[in-house]
Structure formats: C-alpha cells, structure tokens
Amino acid sequence: MSRKINIAIDGHSSCGKGTLAKNLAKELGYMFIDSGAMYRAVTLYLIQHQITLDEIPKNPSLLLEIDIDFRLDPMIGFYNTYLNGENVESEIRGMQVSKWVSEVSAVKEVRNYLVNKQQKMGEDKGVVMDGRDIGTVVFPDAELKIFMTAEPMVRAKRRYLELKSKDIEADLQEIYENVIHRDRFDSSRENSPLMQAPDAIVLNNTEMTRDEQAKIALTWAKGVILAG
Ligand code: DC
Numbered sequence: 315m316s317r318k319i320n321i322a323i324d325g326h327s328s329c330g331k332g333t334l335a336k337n338l339a340k341e342l343g344y345m346f347i348d349s350g351a352m353y354r355a356v357t358l359y360l361i362q363h364q365i366t367l368d369e370i371p372k373n374p375s376l377l378l379e380i381d382i383d384f385r386l387d388p389m390i391g392f393y394n395t396y397l398n399g400e401n402v403e404s405e406i407r408g409m410q411v412s413k414w415v416s417e418v419s420a421v422k423e424v425r426n427y428l429v430n431k432q433q434k435m436g437e438d439k440g441v442v443m444d445g446r447d448i449g450t451v452v453f454p455d456a457e458l459k460i461f462m463t464a465e466p467m468v469r470a471k472r473r474y475l476e477l478k479s480k481d482i483e484a485d486l487q488e489i490y491e492n493v494i495h496r497d498r499f500d501s502s503r504e505n506s507p508l509m510q511a512p513d514a515i516v517l518n519n520t521e522m523t524r525d526e527q528a529k530i531a532l533t534w535a536k537g538v539i540l541a542g
Contacts, residue, residue, distance in 0.1 A: 317542045318344070318439035320455075321535060322448035324508065325462030327496040328469040328489075330519055330527065331444035334462065336392060337528040338535055339442040347384065347435055349445035349452070351395040352428050353419040354406035355382045359397060360418060361410065367421055374423040382431070408482055412492055416499040419446075425505050446500055449511035458538045459514035460531060466493050468520050 321338060323331045332348055339346035359380050360367075370376065384393040385401075394403040405411070418424055425447075432452045435441060443452065449459035470490035477484035500508040510516070515534060519527045 316539050319457035319535070319539055319542070320436050320439050320453045321442040322453050322456040322459045322511070322514075323442065323444040323462060324446055324449050324459070324510070324514065325517075326464070326466075326469065326508070327493050327500070328473040329462045329464040330472065330524065331462050333524055334460070334517075334527055334531055335442045335444040337524075338531055340391070341528075341532055342440075342442070342535060342539075344440045344442050345435070346393060347432065347441055347443040348393075348395070349428070349432055349443055349448060350415075351384075351403075351406060352382050352431070353424070354411050354415050355395055355397040355402060356380055356424055356428070357411045357415045357418040358402055358406050361414065367417060370421050370423050374427075377423060377427045380427075404480060404482065407477065407480070409484075409488065409492070412496075416496045416503075420499070420503040420505060422505045429506075446508040447506040449514050450509055451506045454511070457542065458535055459511050460517050460534070461510040461514040462517045462519060464518060464520040466490065466497065469493050 321344070323335050325331050335348070336346050338344070356377070365376065381398050383396050385396055386392070387394050394401050395406060396402065429452055432443060436443065436453055445452070449456055449461070467490060470486060470493045473489050473493070474484050474486045517527060517531065
C-alpha cells in the first residue's frame with residue numbers, strides 16, 4: 315500500500331478550497347476536514363449562548379463545552395458538521411455566522427483550542443484539511459501544501475450560487491463585501507494570519523473549472539505520494 319500523507323489547502327475565502335479538498339479526499343480515500351466549519355461552529359455556539367468575545371479570555375474553559383465532529387452522510391458521500399451532537403451544516407453557512415466568524419477566529423484562545431483538535435485529527439496522516447493556517451500552523455510538516463486564490467468577484471459569485479442552490483437567502487453585493495472584509499481581516503490579524511507557506515504551491519483558479527483544478531491537484535498529490 316502507498317504511504318499516507320497530509321495535504322494542507324489554504325487560501326482566500328470562497329475560492330473553492332472545500333470543493334478541491336473534498337475531491338482530493340474522495341479520490342485518495344482520505345478524511346476531509348473543513349477547519350473553517352469548526353470556526354463557524356464555534357461562532358454559532360457563541361451566538362446561540364449570547365457569549366461575547368471579551369468573555370473568552372476571562373474564562374477560556376467555556377470552550378470545553380463546544381464539541382465539534384464530522385459525520386459522513388452516506389446519501390451524499392460527504393461529511394456534515396455536528397455541534398454538540400446536532401447537525402449544523404446549513405446553519406453555519408448562513409450570513410449571520412459569516413458576519414462574525416472572522417472576528418471569532420481572531421481570538422487566540424479559540425485558535426489554540428481548534429488547532430489542538432485539528433492536529434490530533436491529522437496524527438495518523440491521510441487527511442486533507444482546508445483553511446487559512448493549515449500549511450503554516452496546523453500541519454507545518456504537511457507533505458503537500460496548496461495555496462488557492464481567485465478574483466474576489468468570481469469568488470463572490472460562486473458563493474452566491476452555492477447558497478442559492480441550497481435555498482439559503484443570498485445577496486451578491488453583500489457576499490462580495492463579506493469576501494473582501496474577510497480577506498482583509500484574515501490576512502491582517504495578529505494570531506496566525508492567512509499566509510502562504512514558503513513551500514506551498516499556488517493554484518489560481520479564476521479561469522479554471524472544478525474538474526481542471528481537481529485534475530491538477532490530484533497529479534500533484536500522486537506525485538508526492540509516489541516520491542516518498
Ligand atoms: O473557509 P471558511 O470561509 O468557511 O472559513 C470561515 C472563517 O474561519 C474565515 O473567515 C477565517 C476563519 N478560518 C481561520 O481563521 N482559520 C482556518 N484554518 C479556517 C478558517
């Protein structure tokens with residue numbers, strides 16, 4: 315059997331990291347982990363319990379009440395996000411969570427809590443994880459690191475169509491502004507800002523189809539696996 319590797323996929327908001335990561339995981343028989351969904355689930359928990367961000371550093375143990383896991387939906391062949399045992403997959407994609415998630419993910423205690431969980435998930439290799447700090451902080455030793463980007467309006471349109479297809483209310487201009495806001499916020503925050511790892515390969519998919527990008531990334535992954 316070929317060796318297992320970890321694959322880190324980082325990049326800007328809504329540029330298809332999740333789609334690519336899911337594809338790669340399926341092709342390779344690996345576990346896909348959407349680290350953004352974990353930040354979104356924490357955000358949803360804080361909203362539900364009306365916990366403000368300044369309460370977290372004062373009482374970081376409140377984070378221990380937040381249990382997040384991913385469960386395979388055999389009907390669609392993909393994983394759904396569960397927060398304390400409840401399927402929150404569509405709730406965490408709505409605008410209410412999207413508006414707060416960057417601020418929540420800038421809190422040091424939240425990052426420490428989730429990075430620790432993410433590193434445990436990758437201990438046995440065979441993981442494709444997408445996010446902002448996977449190649450730099452979570453898996454600095456990942457055998458393959460991909461940094462994805464695309465034009466902001468192209469990304470906003472893709473997110474708009476994705477939400478519409480799931481019957482989630484969406485406004486293109488609002489999504490575009492949210493994409494720009496999150497790019498700026500994620501790249502300039504103090505704790506593990508979005509950054510390209512020096513050994514990451516850049517994938518700009520502005521003019522690429524999903525199939526084209528999936529093919530390219532799979533070739534890279536197989537090359538790394540075989541080279542080991
Ligand atoms: O990938 P996404 O858009 O669902 O991520 C939601 C937010 O979570 C994004 O604004 C930045 C944050 N995030 C992060 O800080 N670190 C990660 N590894 C993943 C996401």
